[in-house]
Amino acid sequence: MKEKKLLVNAIKNGTVIDHITAGSALKIIRILNLASHEKVVTVGLNLPSKSMGRKDLIKVAERELSPDEVSSVAILAPQASINIVKNYEIVKKFKIKLPEKIESVVVCPNPKCITNHEPMASVFFILPNGKHIKLRCKYCEKVFGHDDIREYRV
Amino acid sequence: MPNTLKGRDIISIAELSKPEILLVLKNAQELKKHPRPKLLEGLVMGSCFFEPSTRTRLSFETAMQKLGGRVIGFADPGVTSAKKGESLYDAIKIIGQYVDVIAMRHPLEGAARRAAEATDKPIINGGDGANQHPTQTLLDLFTIQECQKKLSNLHIAMVGDLKYGRTVHSLAQALTHFGARLYFVAPDSLQMPAYICDELKTKGVKFSMHKKMEEVIGKVDIFYMTRIQGERFADPMEYEKVKNSFVLKADMLKNAKPNLKILHPLPRVNEIETAIDKTKFAYYFQQAENGLYARQALLAMVLGKI
Numbered sequence: 380m381k382e383k384k385l386l387v388n389a390i391k392n393g394t395v396i397d398h399i400t401a402g403s404a405l406k407i408i409r410i411l412n413l414a415s416h417e418k419v420v421t422v423g424l425n426l427p428s429k430s431m432g433r434k435d436l437i438k439v440a441e442r443e444l445s446p447d448e449v450s451s452v453a454i455l456a457p458q459a460s461i462n463i464v465k466n467y468e469i470v471k472k473f474k475i476k477l478p479e480k481i482e483s484v485v486v487c488p489n490p491k492c493i494t495n496h497e498p499m500a501s502v503f504f505i506l507p508n509g510k511h512i513k514l515r516c517k518y519c520e521k522v523f524g525h526d527d528i529r530e531y532r533v
Numbered sequence: 534m535p536n537t538l539k540g541r542d543i544i545s546i547a548e549l550s551k552p553e554i555l556l557v558l559k560n561a562q563e564l565k566k567h568p569r570p571k572l573l574e575g576l577v578m579g580s581c582f583f584e585p586s587t588r589t590r591l592s593f594e595t596a597m598q599k600l601g602g603r604v605i606g607f608a609d610p611g612v613t614s615a616k617k618g619e620s621l622y623d624a625i626k627i628i629g630q631y632v633d634v635i636a637m638r639h640p641l642e643g644a645a646r647r648a649a650e651a652t653d654k655p656i657i658n659g660g661d662g663a664n665q666h667p668t669q670t671l672l673d674l675f676t677i678q679e680c681q682k683k684l685s686n687l688h689i690a691m692v693g694d695l696k697y698g699r700t701v702h703s704l705a706q707a708l709t710h711f712g713a714r715l716y717f718v719a720p721d722s723l724q725m726p727a728y729i730c731d732e733l734k735t736k737g738v739k740f741s742m743h744k745k746m747e748e749v750i751g752k753v754d755i756f757y758m759t760r761i762q763g764e765r766f767a768d769p770m771e772y773e774k775v776k777n778s779f780v781l782k783a784d785m786l787k788n789a790k791p792n793l794k795i796l797h798p799l800p801r802v803n804e805i806e807t808a809i810d811k812t813k814f815a816y817y818f819q820q821a822e823n824g825l826y827a828r829q830a831l832l833a834m835v836l837g838k839i
């Protein structure tokens with residue numbers, strides 16, 4: 380890392396979420412509740428990227444994302460990559476794998492869905508759909524694009 | 534073919550395979566011809582109607598009783614502890630301990646799927662909001678097969694409120710198994726939703742859209758009418774215009790094929806002139822009666838008795 384110039388600050392230990400679809404970083408921050416993370420979080424928006432044109436990027440100091448958190452990121456940025464940084468070096472790097480279903484995280488946008496009226500977890504099946512994904516509610520069976528999702532519970 | 538519905542929940546028509554649908558219809562036909570008043574003796578159905586419904590509820594309850602089973606339940610959520618804030622999950626878990634099978638209707642979408650998680654007893658969905666109503670689809674298919682003596686390669690018109698009508702959505706989806714040619718007749722604002730049309734295209738179903746009933750009446754074997762509801766229109770004048778152009782009148786049937794049958798999930802208000810009731814084309818009252826046999830077949834099958 381020494382001679383490489385980073386567009387966004389270097390962190391000693393933590394996670395870099397890279398290759399985020401431009402425009403999605405702020406939603407990811409919300410979904411992961413990073414605003415209340417006590418350590419440094421740096422965000423890059425609309426960074427130039429060879430493969431994507433523009434991308435967003437988030438660096439979270441002193442935290443490794445749990446598998447559940449990684450699946451939540453997948454909803455908004457299915458092609459993101461996760462880099463784990465230890466002592467300024469990347470020790471692990473992986474592409475997000477889209478889970479088949481995602482539990483609890485997404486609030487069903489259908490106000491008449493049972494999940495919004497019972498003390499229960501939501502369940503969505505994930506349907507690949509190009510750069511983004513679609514989600515089908517297990518209960519009301521409606522299909523939503525990532526833009527329809529307005530609320531998350533984490 | 535073995536009965537693969539034993540112990541299963543019937544939540545959504547899409548979960549039934551073509552052979553399973555055909556087996557339900559075959560059993561319904563058997564039960565219509567040869568009543569089995571002792572088939573479900575000693576068994577109890579919970580009739581859980583969290584939303585008022587007359588026809589569906591009475592048809593489920595009669596179906597159970599005509600097979601020798603008993604019925605407990607409620608027809609008005611006001612009498613249950615749902616009013617006191619009890620969750621659907623808890624309510625169904627407890628009722629499931631009393632009964633062998635549950636028929637339910639609920640105003641919220643996905644309620645039947647949720648209920649199925651609360652109990653091991655089979656749940657039969659009698660309507661969950663605007664979502665699914667699989668027994669209606671089964672009785673529609675049974676009726677079509679009965680009045681046309683076949684289910685394959687029919688020309689079927691669906692008419693009225695195709696946008697919000699869950700019966701026509703499920704029926705169109707179920708008909709993908711049977712090579713139907715579909716005609717969708719509706720005002721532009723109430724046409725069949727894109728997601729259903731996409732699904733039909735993927736499955737190779739031929740269909741066309743029409744604005745007037747007269748365009749298709751001479752072409753079809755089944756004319757499936759539904760009611761257009763005033764509350765779907767933001768503009769009351771638009772509704773008045775549409776309402777009157779979607780009333781089926783006896784003189785419109787001059788060019789109908791001799792085997793044409795008119796169906797309607799009922800209740801009808803004025804969209805089918807009563808003069809049609811006594812023509813050979815009217816089949817909606819038989820259709821309503823068939824609900825009894827379709828539900829008998831399902832009850833007996835999920836209970837593993839046929």
Ligand SMILES: Nc1ncnc2c1ncn2[C@@H]1O[C@H](COP(=O)(O)OP(=O)(O)OP(=O)(O)O)[C@@H](O)[C@H]1O
Nearest residue numbers: 380385388389390395397438460462464467468469
């Ligand atoms: N110590 C660090 N602190 C903060 N960010 C870092 C650190 N090391 C690397 N990064 C960032 O992590 C991401 C991946 O780093 P890497 O050096 O693997 O780049 P790359 O070769 O572009 O990888 P990729 O092929 O995934 O795009 C880059 O966005 C980089 O800026």
Ligand SMILES: [Mg+2]
Nearest residue numbers: 397398428429
């Ligand atoms: Mg890179």
Ligand SMILES: [Zn+2]
Nearest residue numbers: 487492516519
């Ligand atoms: Zn839902």
